[in-house]
């Protein structure tokens with residue numbers, strides 16, 4: 147045994163223990179055929195394993211009360227929690243990382259986790275030959291890093307960081323998952339010919355109250371769904387079980403650095419530790435630590451995504467009752483190499499998806515195209531660091547928005563906003579003609595406005611007389627005004643932006659209704675990439691998330707068509723258009739409903755509401771009583787019955 151340990155560390159012994167039931171397989175693998183000498187350390191390790199196996203097995207049985215299990219065809223690793231086995235609790239993502247290198251990631255995209263008696267955790271993995279783990283060294287590094295983070299925590303004020311939890315009478319406080327709760331009608335009538343699923347995602351911290359500074363945007367992604375069918379409705383909600391969520395569930399507390407921790411020198415130190423060790427220790431790439439909490443999307447080929455701009459899209463599927471089930475990060479058959487923004491644009495007419503992404507802090511900025519479930523184009527553009535949240539498309543163009551916000555490390559150190567308005571940096575657009583075929587940096591034309599401004603979300607864009615017409619809430623500089631992440635920026639107000647490609651000029655116009663503070667703009671989802679007449683946006687009250695009504699915009703008449711004002715104390719969210727049976731993007735495009743959750747802040751209750759999108763009557767068509775509070779969140783989407791059926795047929 148001593149000799150064996152000389153070849154491999156004590157942790158190697160542990161790893162071999164996991165793989166030993168299939169040790170015979172190792173000798174038949176290609177690397178060992180090519181390099182027979184390489185099998186000697188493994189053989190010796192196997193001897194060490196068999197010597198240690200008996201006592202390990204008894205130990206695990208004593209600690210967990212559950213006998214270790216191995217099954218043919220897969221290797222099941224039984225992990226018992228204690229200080230001694232802390233390292234093995236965290237071993238699985240490390241294994242997964244190694245499998246990435248071996249190209250076996252598909253086989254362990256969703257490791258099987260089980261909990262038994264509150265102690266036992268079992269992971270099904272296929273470990274590659276010759277890759278052994280050093281859990282002693284791992285445990286030491288984990289402990290040291292954890293101690294360093296705890297020391298830095300002493301310089302941060304957790305209580306102050308979660309003051310947002312008191313906003314709007316606790317509207318953002320997290321909830322636990324649930325499934326298939328029936329909804330009752332509070333007022334109106336639920337249309338019997340309406341069927342589909344309303345989805346809305348938002349941050350929902352899994353560990354509450356938090357031990358780490360936590361920003362309002364930091365919570366783990368939770369998808370809330372309302373399944374409507376045959377005049378009946380049910381509610382479900384579920385965490386997006388990302389790798390980050392799984393690791394922190396295993397640890398029982400927060401591990402990855404949060405947005406809320408990034409302030410002051412201690413915040414910068416945490417970023418450094420995080421990039422050097424934290425993600426590496428868990429075996430996850432940076433874009434695998436996304437929370438999937440910002441937006442939900444439906445791809446042209448039928449996949450459901452939960453998105454966050456710091457990571458890959460996260461796939462989930464709805465069961466027949468509308469309950470979301472996590473599937474895992476979508477690498478688009480391995481063709482996606484970087485994080486994707488939360489707002490890719492889907493052209494349902496052509497089946498194309500256009501997306502952008504960037505590495506925060508002044509790294510690369512890229513734009514891409516997806517077709518048939520794979521990335522076909524990806525081009526890096528010379529775009530300075532900024533708050534690049536959205537892009538837009540028309541029938542013939544893909545357009546990048548480069549606004550006036552700049553990431554400022556100095557502001558982070560001083561505890562200020564992450565991005566600040568830079569008045570010298572004018573708003574500009576990168577226009578790519580879809581007729582160009584292949585995306586190249588040279589095929590983008592950059593057109594600059596004559597003033598500084600920022601656009602967070604776009605409402606609608608179309609072409610008219612050879613020009614691109616964009617409707618979007620637009621904000622200008624306002625010194626001292628800060629939002630949750632943006633500094634020195636004024637309120638967003640609806641504008642019409644005319645991009646003249648021939649003259650390479652930009653004109654920013656106010657429209658009737660530009661006095662309203664408005665955000666979360668949306669048109670019907672099947673209208674993206676073509677021309678529709680109507681759009682909708684959330685009317686803001688005093689605060690950033692204080693959505694007090696819904697605005698309807700008429701692009702042809704160039705006006706604010708109507709506004710629904712909620713009763714005092716009622717707060718809404720992003721207005722989602724839900725088409726009625728005969729409504730299409732080209733015909734009667736406002737025939738349908740506006741759906742959203744309402745938060746009755748004074749009562750502490752939630753409802754799901756449908757307004758008539760055509761009449762914009764303040765009296766809802768139907769208001770459904772939610773059996774429990776639904777926290778406020780971010781973006782939403784309506785899944786039609788056809789889309790619901792299609793997503794159910796997609797391979798996992």
Ligand SMILES: [Fe+2]
Nearest residue numbers: 488535603781
């Ligand atoms: Fe967004």
